Amino acid sequence: MAYTKRHDNRKMDETRPIEAKVGVIKRAHGSAYFKIGDTIAYAAVYGPRELHPKFMQNPERGILRVKYNMLPFSGQGDRVRPGPNRRSKEIALVTQHALEPVLNLEDFPNSVVDVLIEFPQTDAGSRCAGICAASMALADAGITMKDLVPSIGIGRVGKQMLVDLDYYEEAYEEESVADIPLAMIPTTEEFTLLQMDGDVTKEQLKEALILGKKACHNIKKVMTTAIKQKFQEGVKKK
Amino acid sequence: MSNNIAIFNDYLSKGIRFDGRRLDEIREVEVTTDVSKTAEGSAHVKIGDTEVMVGVKLGLGTPYPDTPNEGALMIGAEFSPLASPDFESGPPGIESIELSRVIDRGIRESKAIDNKKLCITKGEKVWMVLVDIVPLNDDGNLLDAAGLGTIAALKTTYFPEFDGVTVDYKKKTKNKLPLTKEPIPLTIYKIGDKLFVDPAIDEADYYDARLTVTSLEDGTICALQKGGIKPLTTEQIDEMVALALKKAPEFRKKIGGKK
Numbered sequence: 392m393a394y395t396k397r398h399d400n401r402k403m404d405e406t407r408p409i410e411a412k413v414g415v416i417k418r419a420h421g422s423a424y425f426k427i428g429d430t431i432a433y434a435a436v437y438g439p440r441e442l443h444p445k446f447m448q449n450p451e452r453g454i455l456r457v458k459y460n461m462l463p464f465s466g467q468g469d470r471v472r473p474g475p476n477r478r479s480k481e482i483a484l485v486t487q488h489a490l491e492p493v494l495n496l497e498d499f500p501n502s503v504v505d506v507l508i509e510f511p512q513t514d515a516g517s518r519c520a521g522i523c524a525a526s527m528a529l530a531d532a533g534i535t536m537k538d539l540v541p542s543i544g545i546g547r548v549g550k551q552m553l554v555d556l557d558y559y560e561e562a563y564e565e566e567s568v569a570d571i572p573l574a575m576i577p578t579t580e581e582f583t584l585l586q587m588d589g590d591v592t593k594e595q596l597k598e599a600l601i602l603g604k605k606a607c608h609n610i611k612k613v614m615t616t617a618i619k620q621k622f623q624e625g626v627k628k629k
Numbered sequence: 630m631s632n633n634i635a636i637f638n639d640y641l642s643k644g645i646r647f648d649g650r651r652l653d654e655i656r657e658v659e660v661t662t663d664v665s666k667t668a669e670g671s672a673h674v675k676i677g678d679t680e681v682m683v684g685v686k687l688g689l690g691t692p693y694p695d696t697p698n699e700g701a702l703m704i705g706a707e708f709s710p711l712a713s714p715d716f717e718s719g720p721p722g723i724e725s726i727e728l729s730r731v732i733d734r735g736i737r738e739s740k741a742i743d744n745k746k747l748c749i750t751k752g753e754k755v756w757m758v759l760v761d762i763v764p765l766n767d768d769g770n771l772l773d774a775a776g777l778g779t780i781a782a783l784k785t786t787y788f789p790e791f792d793g794v795t796v797d798y799k800k801k802t803k804n805k806l807p808l809t810k811e812p813i814p815l816t817i818y819k820i821g822d823k824l825f826v827d828p829a830i831d832e833a834d835y836y837d838a839r840l841t842v843t844s845l846e847d848g849t850i851c852a853l854q855k856g857g858i859k860p861l862t863t864e865q866i867d868e869m870v871a872l873a874l875k876k877a878p879e880f881r882k883k884i885g886g887k888k
Contacts, residue, residue: 464668464684
């Protein structure tokens with residue numbers, strides 16, 4: 392059966408409900424919570440702080456170090472074995488590459504900025520939720536940056552292009568599925584994350600990028616509102 | 630450091646702490662359950678600014694040869710560098726190992742889980758109870774927060790659907806995990822002749838000895854763990870246990886136990 396109506400009644404270009412908040416982890420220099428549908432990401436930022444071992448230091452620019460970790464009880468099936476694996480290492484790498492272009496790391500020579508991303512529950516789209524959370528946490532930590540980096544998964548189920556696939560859609564068996572996670576710098580509309588599982592035509596990819604652009608602009612608004620909210624609350628308290 | 634200990638002792642001699650609390654005063658405790666949809670049971674515990682999340686997964690496993698008709702419990706804790714600038718990535722450190730083992734012991738030794746009810750086919754297939762503890766923010770006293778969170782999560786754990794071959798984790802049944810007792814750890818800290826509870830992070834290093842007392846609702850003690858480098862006399866142990874039993878109901882009432 393062709394997938395013409397989404398199982399949760401969303402419009403084809405509609406993301407799941409988003410909740411965003413910064414300053415959720417008190418001991419971190421910056422932190423954020425980003426929930427999209429049933430996928431929840433916490434991100435904490437520590438630094439800039441001195442990098443050890445010393446030989447890894449770069450006197451010209453700071454280093455961004457990312458950890459992506461699904462908590463053992465956050466998977467759709469069996470318990471996930473704790474600790475890094477090939478998947479989490481690769482996602483950490485592409486997350487780092489997604490965030491680095493907006494950061495002024497040359498302001499922090501010899502230092503490291505640590506970004507830790509953890510997921511208590513997931514329903515697909517975790518790397519994108521992680522990038523959103525991390526980007527907000529970096530802003531909350533006061534790391535100088537050119538822009539936020541909203542991120543979203545675009546997908547294809549059968550012939551239909553969709554925004555923000557959940558696990559049900561990603562695992563849809565009756566038609567072929569493609570999944571394209573992407574991240575974008577809104578002010579320049581440049582992409583800093585682009586991956587794909589599955590297959591698409593050249594035209595479908597173009598459509599995916601257009602849908603992604605629109606969704607990223609909207610997500611940035613949610614992220615900005617959340618960051619402003621913390622500081623408005625701070626002003627009210629005083 | 631020694632200077633700070635002097636200041637801390639000075640505070641304690643006046644009967645207060647850095648944050649103005651009395652020596653036996655626990656910070657505000659909040660327990661939220663069902664915080665992870667992908668877990669079979671979960672809880673989030675806040676004690677002051679300390680936050681810990683606990684998730685329970687139920688998985689199929691083979692029973693141990695010496696207990697062919699019993700399921701098994703496994704408790705792990707991972708101190709992610711997310712929660713503190715002092716935590717580092719890598720294999721579990723000694724603090725997280727001690728924490729999970731003390732909590733494990735309280736549940737195991739009190740026989741809080743009816744392991745026989747976890748048996749599916751004798752000698753072949755049993756349910757494994759897999760508990761993972763994750764601090765989200767370390768502002769001291771992680772062990773007590775984790776212990777309370779573990780019981781809160783186990784108390785709200787439901788079996789997923791199982792047709793005899795595969796588990797459907799998407800569907801939870803109405804069958805609760807057979808938890809018959811609620812062992813809750815509470816740690817008493819001693820510096821000089823003063824006892825205090827629930828240290829915040831800025832007090833966490835200032836103790837000679839600590840004693841974690843895991844107890845049941847009726848006051849039965851089901852696990853103990855002494856920490857710290859100074860020894861304890863019989864009288865001191867008596868005093869610490871008495872204080873732990875007196876304070877335990879404050880934790881217990883947060884998970885719906887009797888006051």
